[in-house]
Amino acid sequence: MVTPQAEPELREIDKPTPGPGQVLLKVTAAGACHSDDFVMSMPADAFPYPLPMTLGHEGAGVVEELGPGVDTIDVGTSVVVYGPWGCGVCWFCSQGLENYCSRAQDLGIFPPGLGTAGAMAEYMIVDDPRHLVPIGDLDPVETVSLTDAGLTPYHAIKASLPKLHGGATAVVIGAGGLGHVAIQMLAHLTSARIIALDVTEEKLAFAKEVGAHEAVLSNDDAVANVRKITGTGGAAAVFDFVGYQPTIDIAMGVVGTLGDVSIVGLGDGKAAARVGYWAQPHEVSVRAPYWGSRSELIEVLDLARDGVLDVAVERFSLDDGTEAYRRLAANELRGRAVVVP
Ligand code: NAD
Numbered sequence: 327m328v329t330p331q332a333e334p335e336l337r338e339i340d341k342p343t344p345g346p347g348q349v350l351l352k353v354t355a356a357g358a359c360h361s362d363d364f365v366m367s368m369p370a371d372a373f374p375y376p377l378p379m380t381l382g383h384e385g386a387g388v389v390e391e392l393g394p395g396v397d398t399i400d401v402g403t404s405v406v407v408y409g410p411w412g413c414g415v416c417w418f419c420s421q422g423l424e425n426y427c428s429r430a431q432d433l434g435i436f437p438p439g440l441g442t443a444g445a446m447a448e449y450m451i452v453d454d455p456r457h458l459v460p461i462g463d464l465d466p467v468e469t470v471s472l473t474d475a476g477l478t479p480y481h482a483i484k485a486s487l488p489k490l491h492g493g494a495t496a497v498v499i500g501a502g503g504l505g506h507v508a509i510q511m512l513a514h515l516t517s518a519r520i521i522a523l524d525v526t527e528e529k530l531a532f533a534k535e536v537g538a539h540e541a542v543l544s545n546d547d548a549v550a551n552v553r554k555i556t557g558t559g560g561a562a563a564v565f566d567f568v569g570y571q572p573t574i575d576i577a578m579g580v581v582g583t584l585g586d587v588s589i590v591g592l593g594d595g596k597a598a599a600r601v602g603y604w605a606q607p608h609e610v611s612v613r614a615p616y617w618g619s620r621s622e623l624i625e626v627l628d629l630a631r632d633g634v635l636d637v638a639v640e641r642f643s644l645d646d647g648t649e650a651y652r653r654l655a656a657n658e659l660r661g662r663a664v665v666v667p
């Protein structure tokens with residue numbers, strides 16, 4: 327539960343009842359994302375929705391009860407929740423890209439944990455059964471973070487796949503919850519050389535454990551040190567899971583001609599590109615992707631079923647949920663904190 331600019335706190339609330347078209351889940355796992363930290367630090371007047379609010383936009387559960395009119399999923403099914411809820415009918419939603427719904431804001435539709443009650447609870451309401459993806463025998467605790475820490479990097483990486491041929495270099499900045507899954511995806515989906523950047527030796531070692539070929543400290547020398555590895559050609563794709571000016575500058579400093587820079591971290595800054603006759607690299611694309619599509623979540627879960635993804639999970643009870651957020655803010659986690667109610 328969160329109120330503006332305050333620590334999260336544990337509160338007793340009533341078990342919710344699913345309304346028409348809704349589904350009640352008994353939560354099996356809820357992931358803590360760095361974006362929760364961002365939400366908690368927002369000023370009170372910046373929230374477009376009522377507070378306090380239950381956090382948790384990475385959710386897994388077992389279908390407990392169906393609201394009137396729901397007949398496309400069975401009670402007892404183990405599922406994860408596709409988080410970026412949209413209207414379901416606009417052009418973007420029609421392609422499964424509910425993360426880019428053009429009407430959500432006008433209609434006041436918010437993701438669970440980011441505007442409506444989320445998964446950091448014993449029960450949660452899901453607005454529509456189409457937001458549920460059955461996971462079969464997959465362990466919900468190890469799978470839940472794929473709904474964001476898996477889906478978000480997958481969406482970003484997929485857009486750059488044509489650039490990541492053999493001999494190309496991919497750079498991952500920030501080997502945390504999202505970054506450590508991104509490294510595994512790049513290692514499986516491409517033959518590119520992967521360079522990871524982070525701020526501590528522990529995180530660099532972790533990045534190598536999950537598949538990075540090289541690990542470089544993210545400091546003032548980072549551009550030069552990455553360029554020693556890539557040569558003057560630079561990187562074909564850079565994924566920035568921090569998104570503040572120093573890392574955006576590193577991303578723009580190491581990308582090569584025809585390269586992609588995807589700024590995923592919800593920090594603050596501007597990506598400055600040089601232009602003009604002598605300006606190199608040429609034809610760089612800069613994107614700030616948000617989450618991913620419904621079909622991409624299904625693809626990510628298929629990768630998990632194939633044994634390709636191994637999310638590093640630190641488990642917490644619901645009572646210890648606030649401790650999970652403290653450790654996340656202090657950058658003490660290895661991978662993802664998952665609350666198991
Ligand atoms: P995390 O805290 O688990 O990981 C962040 C990692 O970045 C840590 O390993 C940390 O050591 C590292 N880091 C911090 N400063 C760094 C620097 N200067 N250089 C290199 N590495 C640095 O966070 P997370 O949950 O993985 O989220 C990462 C970011 O992505 C957050 O900003 C979050 O809000 C954002 N996010 C965006 C989307 C989206 O759709 N765009 C979705 C989910 C999360």
Ligand code: ZN
Nearest residue numbers: 359360361474
């Ligand atoms: Zn998130």
Ligand code: ZN
Nearest residue numbers: 413416419427
């Ligand atoms: Zn829509």
